[in-house]
Amino acid sequence: MIEVHTDLPGDVATVLDVSLDLDVERAAGRRHRVRPVPAGPGSRTSGRIGAGERVRWSLRLYGLVPLRHTTQILEVVEHAPGGGASFVDTMVSGAFASFRHEHLFEPLSPAPDGSPRTRSTDRMTWTSPLGPLGRLADALFVRRTLEGLLEDRNAEIARCLRA
Numbered sequence: 648m649i650e651v652h653t654d655l656p657g658d659v660a661t662v663l664d665v666s667l668d669l670d671v672e673r674a675a676g677r678r679h680r681v682r683p684v685p686a687g688p689g690s691r692t693s694g695r696i697g698a699g700e701r702v703r704w705s706l707r708l709y710g711l712v713p714l715r716h717t718t719q720i721l722e723v724v725e726h727a728p729g730g731g732a733s734f735v736d737t738m739v740s741g742a743f744a745s746f747r748h749e750h751l752f753e754p755l756s757p758a759p760d761g762s763p764r765t766r767s768t769d770r771m772t773w774t775s776p777l778g779p780l781g782r783l784a785d786a787l788f789v790r791r792t793l794e795g796l797l798e799d800r801n802a803e804i805a806r807c808l809r810a
Contacts, residue, residue, distance in 0.1 A: 649771045649793055653801040657808045658763040659752045663725065663732045665807050666750055666767070667695045669702065675803035679796065681706040686717055698723045701739060708792060716741035718748075730754045744774040744781070767804070769797050 655662050665671055669683050670693055676682060683692040686703030696702060703717040716738060723734040731753040738746035748771045755764040775781030775789060 649769070649790065649797065651769045651794070651797050651801065653767045653769075653805070654755060655765050655767055655801075655805055655808055656758070656762060657765055659730060659732050659754050659765050660725070662752050662765040662767060662804070662808065663723075663734070664695065665804050666752075667697070667723070667734065668807075669693050669696055671803055671807055672800065675800040676706065676796070678799055679706045679708055679792075680710075681796070684715075696720055698734075714742055716743075716746075718746075742776070744776045746773040747771070767801065769801070771797070
């Protein structure tokens with residue numbers, strides 16, 4: 648499991664909207680050439696994605712390894728207790744035996760200038776295929792690659808919120 652906390656400028660609703668925007672995801676994925684591609688009915692390639700919708704991601708890890716990863720948004724909670732929000736996506740098809748990504752948003756105390764802030768928590772769990780070989784791959788590069796994708800995504804979300 649990976650858990651990453653990122654403090655972002657903006658209120659929870661704004662951070663949630665930016666986080667659900669596939670155009671932001673596309674910009675964040677330049678390093679690994681991550682982009683949404685058509686996946687049939689019920690799929691999106693741009694704009695704000697919602698519950699029940701799917702995205703097929705095409706990416707090229709390290710510029711060499713082409714992968715396809717299709718996810719579905721299981722739920723979007725726009726008004727959670729305590730003023731937070733969340734959404735969850737899970738793999739429908741792809742390279743993992745299983746994959747789940749929880750996106751949690753909670754309000755923080757305002758910045759010194761009074762502007763709102765939100766803590767984003769990414770909780771990613773997965774199971775690699777191939778048993779012991781998959782666990783070795785996790786230790787050698789999968790975990791590091793997923794952490795890099797999250798860092799790139801959160802940096803792009805922060806950039807969009809500051810724009």
